[in-house]
Each structure stands twice: as structure tokens, then as C-alpha cells.
Amino acid sequence: MKMKKSLVSWALVAGCTFSGAAMAAPPTPEMLSYACAGCHGTNGSSAGLSMPSLASQSKSAIVDAMKKFKSGDRPSTVMGRLAKGYSDADFDAMGNFYSKQKFHPTTQMVDAAKAKKGADLEDANCSRCHIDQGKDGKDDTPVMASQWLDYLKMQAELYDSGKRKMPKDMADKWNKLSKEDREALLHFYASQK
Amino acid sequence: MTLDRRSFIKLVGSASGLALAGCATQGPAVSAGSAADIMPKGSARRVVVVGGGYGGAIAAKYVRMLDKSIEVVMIERNDHFVSCPFSNLYIGGLIKDLDPLTIRYDKLTANHGVKVLQAEVTAVDPAAKTVVTTKGTLKYDRLIMSPGIDFRLEEMKGYDAAAMDLMPHAWKAGPQTVLLRKQLEAMKDGGTVVMSVPLAPYRCPPGPYERANMISLYLKQHKPKSKLIMLDANPDVSSKGALFKKGWKDNYxxxxxxxxxxxxxxxxxxNRSVIIEGIDEVKGDVVNVIPPQRAGRIAVAAGLVGDDKNWCPVNPTTFESAKHKDIHVIGDACIAGAMPKSGYSANSEAKICAQNVVALMNGKPTTDMSGINVCYSYVTADQAISVAAVYTVKDGKIVGVPNSGGVSPIDYSQAKSEAIYAHSWLKNILTEMST
Incomplete structure (x- = not known):
């Protein structure tokens, strides 16, 4: 039924020689995703220290995050209010768009000793899911490499306070780490590009 | 088609006539345009963008991102742009200079091939599809206008250029912003600051109330015996009302x-005073007059404003003017339904417009709009509140998506986080406009 209806509207569009008035196609992945860039940077490459880069995130990571913002499962300020404005199909479209954007390497000040310590911890604790030093998003695991240290710290605080829920596999590892080890991991991921 | 001498004089004559009627004594006088075709159009299709602010810079960049075969010329009278968002923080002393709010355009040229022409647009000829500037005339295939606002000075008796130097509006960021800050610094402790707010719609609905926060913060820290009085033409706070009122009660x-x-x-x-409806006079030591507004002068001159004579009606999908074909209007100047006159709206509208302009120029179907607005307002040195919304088209009008969007929690439980996010908002949106 839905298919039929959209075919009809396409036929009308063709008939109107794309006059651009009333007959327009539904929002494309670009139409939906460009609107996010005011806060997340062009094509999802963030220049703002507290805002994550969306570029090269896996489709499921984007969809999962948006659904959790929408339901309130993941705590947020504006993201919950915005996510309520979109359908699951919109989230899929955004996921498709951002997963195709090039990884955004950042240059930031990190503590070299902490980053080095983090490298060892990462290998033993995180690398099974956050593959390729966090540069590759697997399933709904987000790309961690090159995210701004401020953003990573804000998320770690949300996890530590219990406001943001961790997957069980992650909680098993994370909760065993000291405060210093956790910080070392964040410096490691921030330094990866 | 080139303009002949006679029609050129007619155009410029009528344009400046309109401009004078619209903005009697505001700002620098419009210089005469030049008829010489300074950028002869080759075989490439051309989009001309008027204005290099939150809307124009983004429209220029995204047209090029979407179709490199289209030539884009962005015309802006200044060689830089100063952001109005966050300029209130400078007035309040939280930002020490305007550099973090200032962008230039060289990377838009280097990265995207946007041609930037520093000139003032004096007239538009929708029939000939030409733009007349102080440096010469250009042809366009499509024109995107993002001219921002000008003041309805005929509704603010006595507020001429000299009065603006004494009682700054600071509603276009730059020297006026610096002047207001200097006046606050020079004021004695125990002085009175007066702010006037026009009836909505005006640029940045929460802006005046955020400014009240920032001036109050400065007075509280440095001149605690002083007062700030806001005279609002609106019956009540017209944006984030409950949140602002709580902020005032708790802090100021x-x-x-x-x-x-x-x-x-x-x-x-x-006398450094303002007069309410010809009766009550309110005197201040520092007076910040925010006058009523309309679309930027050139939009009025080009005949793009609607029946209200102030703002430009547009198609909600393409932002094409309802008055003239092949001319699109975005940002504060246009009537975008439920989307407020904000920097983020202009950014979002510019992208919607750019996508559909490129579609139209390539004979492809246009796409329904999906837009966003996110605005932060600072309350104290480390607290901010926000409004966020998603927009769609319904029955030919731009509306907020039902059951979405809204303002920050009234208990200020997120205000410290939002102050941090606000800085990243600024960094990202200005980086988008300048790289």
C-alpha cells in the first residue's frame, strides 16, 4: 500500500516537470543529515570539543544512538528532544549517510604517557569490540578513535554516574578498571588517527 | 542580456528610492551601482548568493559541494563576518574579544571554489536576472538572497545614525557590540541600564533576554548598585519565558x-532616554535600543517582501520567492513558518535551499524539507538553556514535527552541560561557514 502510494506521487512529480512547488520527493538521507551538521560539523566531522564526530560511524551505531535518545534510554540535553522528530526510517537514512562519510582524524593535546598506558589496556580490554584501535565501527559499537577528549570524558562521567547504561560486556571490563586506567584509555582513543 | 544605460539608471534609481523609503537614515548610504559586467558569465551555470552570514556562506558552500559544475559567486560587503550568537557573552565580559566570533571566507574559496566578491548589492533585476553591485553587474541563473535584517526606523522616532552612536542597538555584531560593552564599562556603579525590545518577529527571539542576563551578570559582578530595566513591546517574554524568568529570579x-x-x-x-507610546519617558545611563526589524534593505529594494512589507514569503520546499522566479530567500529575511529567525535556522534553510536549487538546475525532483533549529542562551557564567526543534512541511507550511522539540528542563538540571555544549555549537557552526 505504501509502495503504491509513493509510486503515484512519483508519477505526479514527473507530470509536473519538477516544478518544485507542492510535489517533492520525501527527504533524502542528505536532506535529513545535513541539518545535523550545524552542531556536528560538515558531513559529521566535529570541530567542537564536546560534540562527537558522526562521520564513518556504523549505520547501527547511529540508529542505536538515535533510538536510545528518542526513548530516553540514553541521557541527553537536546538530542532526546530532536530524536523525537524522526521516524525509524529517518534514523536508517541518517545511518546510511554518516556511515559513508570519511573518518575524521583530529589533532589534539593528549598526555603521551597516559595514551601509552591506554594502548596496553585497550589491547587487553576493549579491542574485541572497538576494533582497529577504535577506528572501525563494528555493529553498533561506535568509532572512538580521534573523538575529542572532552567528549570522551563527558561520556565516561555519564557511564560512571550510571546515567548512561553500558552493554554488559563493556561493564564487565570497565568496572574493573581504576579511575586512572579509564582516563588512560580515553587519552589513547583521542590520540588515534 | 546586458543592461542598457537607460534601464540601468531606472533600476538603480528605483532601488535606492525604495531603500530610502525603507530605511530613512540608517547605516551608510547605498552607493551607486556599476553597470559594467565585472564577471562575464561563461558556459557554466551560475548561482549568485547575496550575503555571507549564517545563511549565505552555507548556501554558497553546499551548492558547490553538491554540484561542482555550477559556478557560485557570493557577494558580501565586508571581508569578514561577526556572529550575533555569542556576542551577548562579549557584552557580559565572558568573551574578551570578538575574534572567536569572526570568520573569513578564504577557505570557502580554497576548499570549495566559492568566488567571493566584496561589494554592496544596490539592485536586483529579476527580469534580466542580474545583480547590480558597487563594483559592477553580474548575471545569474539562480539567485539566493540571505540579506539578514534592517531596522524599521520610521517606527523609532529620533533613532538616526547619530543616536545609534549614543544608544547602540548592537543587533548587528561588530562595532555596535563593542560600543555597548564600552559604555557599560564606563558607567558608574549605581547607574541605570535600559534595554528596549521590539514586537516579534525580530532576529533571534531569545536574544534580548539572553542579553539581559549577560548585562545583569556584569552589573552583579562589577557594579552591584546598578539596575537594568527591560522595556519589552511584547506582552510577555516571547521565547523560553519560564526558563528566563526563573533565571532572573534566582540570579538577578x-x-x-x-x-x-x-x-x-x-x-x-x-537626554539618553526612550519614550513609550509618546507618553512615558525612561532615562538611562546606558541605553540599548533594539528597533523593530524587516528583511535586509536589498530584499525590500528587489521587491521580495510580501503584503506585510517586512518579510519575504517563500516556497517552503525550495525557499524560492513567492514574488520573483529564480530568486530564493533564506535566513532572517524570509518567512519560514514555524522556524524562528535564528542562526541555526538560517544554516538549516541554506542547506535545504541549496539542495533544491541544485535539483531544479539539473531538472531533478525537489526534496521535501527537513530542518532543525538549536539555540542556546547563556544565563550565568556557566549555565545555559536551550530550545531545539525539528521541522517538516505540512499543507504547504513549515511546522514543527508534533511531539518533538522543546526547551530545557525548568529545574536547570542540565544548564551546566548546556553551557559546555553551546561553545561546541558555536565552534562547529562557524567552522561550517568558513571551511
């Missing part, structure tokens, strides 16, 4: 006084 109760339904219609610059 002894400093700030809000008076609603007080429409300032006249100023007495010599």
Missing part, C-alpha cells in the same frame, strides 16, 4: 526589572 532579582507591554516608539538621544 536585585538588579534586573522586566516590564512587559512597554513599546518604545521614540528616543531622545541628547
Amino acid at each position: 532579582a536585585n538588579i534586573f526589572e522586566y516590564r512587559g507591554a512597554k513599546k518604545v516608539t521614540e528616543v531622545d538621544a541628547k
Whole structure:
């Protein structure tokens, strides 16, 4: 039924020689995703220290995050209010768009000793899911490499306070780490590009 | 088609006539345009963008991102742009200079091939599809206008250029912003600051109230015996009302006084006072007059404003003018339904417009709009509140998506986080415009 209806509207569009008035196609992945860039940077490459880069995130990571913002499962300020404005199909479209954007390497000040310590911890604790030093998003695991240290710290605080829920596999590892080890991991991921 | 001498004079003559009627004594006089075709159009299709602010810079960049075969010329009278968002933080002393709010355009040229022409647009000829500037005339295939706002000075008696130097509006960021800050610094402790707010719609609905926060913060820290009085033409706070009122009560109760339904219609610059509806006079040591507004002068001159004579009606999908074909209007100047006149709206509208302009120029179907607005307002040095919304088209109008969007929680539980996010908002949106 839905298919039929959209075919009809396409036929009308063709008939109107794309006059651009009333007959327009539904929002494309670009139409939906460009609107996010005011806060997340062009094509999802963030220049703002507290805002994550969306570029090269896996489709499921984007969809999962948006659904959790929408339901309130993941705590947020504006993201919950915005996510309520979109359908699951919109989230899929955004996921498709951002997963195709090039990884955004950042240059930031990190503590070299902490980053080095983090490298060892990462290998033993995180690398099974956050593959390729966090540069590759697997399933709904987000790309961690090159995210701004401020953003990573804000998320770690949300996890530590219990406001943001961790997957069980992650909680098993994370909760065993000291405060210093956790910080070392964040410096490691921030330094990866 | 080139303009002949006679039609050129006719155009410029009528354009400046309109401009004078619209903005009697505001700002620098419009210089005469030049008829010489300074950028002869080759075989490539051309989009001309007027204005290099939150809307124009993004429209220029995204047209190029979407179709490199289209030539884009962005015309802006200044060689840089100063952001109005966050300029209130400079006035309040939280930002020490305007550099973090200032962008230039060289990377838009280097990265995207946007041609930037520093000139003032003096006239538009929708029939000939030409733009007349102080440096010469250009042809376009499609024109995107993002001219921002000008003031309805005919509704603010006595507020001429000289009065603006004494009682700054600071509603276009730059020297006026610096002037207002200097006046606050020079004021004695125990002085009175007066702000006037016009009836909505005006640029940045929460802007005046955020400014009240920032001036109050400065007074509280440095001149605690002083007062700030806001005279608002609106019957009540017209944006984030409950949140702003809580912020005033919790932080600035002894400093700030809000008076609603007080429409300032006249100023007495010599006396540093404002007059409400020709009757009550309110005197200040520092007076910040935010006059009523309309679409930027060139939009009026080009015949793009609607029946209200102030703002430009547009198609909600393409932002094409309802008055003239092949001309699109975005940002504060246009009527975008439920989307407020904000920097983020202009950014979002520019992208919607760019996508559909490129589609139209390539004979492809246009796409329904999906837009966003996110605005932060600072309340104290480390607290901010926000409004966020998603927009769609319904029955030919731009509306907020039902059951979405809204403002920050009234208990200020997120205000510290939002102050941090606000800085990243600024960094990302200005980086988008300049790289």
C-alpha cells in the first residue's frame, strides 16, 4: 500500500516537470543529515570539543544512538528532544549517510604517557569490540578513535554516574578498571588517527 | 542580456528610492551601482548568493559541494563576518574579544571554489536576472538572497545614525557590540541600564533576554548598585519565558526589572532616554535600543517582501520567492513558518535551499524539507538553556514535527552541560561557514 502510494506521487512529480512547488520527493538521507551538521560539523566531522564526530560511524551505531535518545534510554540535553522528530526510517537514512562519510582524524593535546598506558589496556580490554584501535565501527559499537577528549570524558562521567547504561560486556571490563586506567584509555582513543 | 544605460539608471534609481523609503537614515548610504559586467558569465551555470552570514556562506558552500559544475559567486560587503550568537557573552565580559566570533571566507574559496566578491548589492533585476553591485553587474541563473535584517526606523522616532552612536542597538555584531560593552564599562556603579525590545518577529527571539542576563551578570559582578530595566513591546517574554524568568529570579532579582507591554516608539538621544507610546519617558545611563526589524534593505529594494512589507514569503520546499522566479530567500529575511529567525535556522534553510536549487538546475525532483533549529542562551557564567526543534512541511507550511522539540528542563538540571555544549555549537557552526 505504501509502495503504491509513493509510486503515484512519483508519477505526479514527473507530470509536473519538477516544478518544485507542492510535489517533492520525501527527504533524502542528505536532506535529513545535513541539518545535523550545524552542531556536528560538515558531513559529521566535529570541530567542537564536546560534540562527537558522526562521520564513518556504523549505520547501527547511529540508529542505536538515535533510538536510545528518542526513548530516553540514553541521557541527553537536546538530542532526546530532536530524536523525537524522526521516524525509524529517518534514523536508517541518517545511518546510511554518516556511515559513508570519511573518518575524521583530529589533532589534539593528549598526555603521551597516559595514551601509552591506554594502548596496553585497550589491547587487553576493549579491542574485541572497538576494533582497529577504535577506528572501525563494528555493529553498533561506535568509532572512538580521534573523538575529542572532552567528549570522551563527558561520556565516561555519564557511564560512571550510571546515567548512561553500558552493554554488559563493556561493564564487565570497565568496572574493573581504576579511575586512572579509564582516563588512560580515553587519552589513547583521542590520540588515534 | 546586458543592461542598457537607460534601464540601468531606472533600476538603480528605483532601488535606492525604495531603500530610502525603507530605511530613512540608517547605516551608510547605498552607493551607486556599476553597470559594467565585472564577471562575464561563461558556459557554466551560475548561482549568485547575496550575503555571507549564517545563511549565505552555507548556501554558497553546499551548492558547490553538491554540484561542482555550477559556478557560485557570493557577494558580501565586508571581508569578514561577526556572529550575533555569542556576542551577548562579549557584552557580559565572558568573551574578551570578538575574534572567536569572526570568520573569513578564504577557505570557502580554497576548499570549495566559492568566488567571493566584496561589494554592496544596490539592485536586483529579476527580469534580466542580474545583480547590480558597487563594483559592477553580474548575471545569474539562480539567485539566493540571505540579506539578514534592517531596522524599521520610521517606527523609532529620533533613532538616526547619530543616536545609534549614543544608544547602540548592537543587533548587528561588530562595532555596535563593542560600543555597548564600552559604555557599560564606563558607567558608574549605581547607574541605570535600559534595554528596549521590539514586537516579534525580530532576529533571534531569545536574544534580548539572553542579553539581559549577560548585562545583569556584569552589573552583579562589577557594579552591584546598578539596575537594568527591560522595556519589552511584547506582552510577555516571547521565547523560553519560564526558563528566563526563573533565571532572573534566582540570579538577578536585585538588579534586573522586566516590564512587559512597554513599546518604545521614540528616543531622545541628547537626554539618553526612550519614550513609550509618546507618553512615558525612561532615562538611562546606558541605553540599548533594539528597533523593530524587516528583511535586509536589498530584499525590500528587489521587491521580495510580501503584503506585510517586512518579510519575504517563500516556497517552503525550495525557499524560492513567492514574488520573483529564480530568486530564493533564506535566513532572517524570509518567512519560514514555524522556524524562528535564528542562526541555526538560517544554516538549516541554506542547506535545504541549496539542495533544491541544485535539483531544479539539473531538472531533478525537489526534496521535501527537513530542518532543525538549536539555540542556546547563556544565563550565568556557566549555565545555559536551550530550545531545539525539528521541522517538516505540512499543507504547504513549515511546522514543527508534533511531539518533538522543546526547551530545557525548568529545574536547570542540565544548564551546566548546556553551557559546555553551546561553545561546541558555536565552534562547529562557524567552522561550517568558513571551511
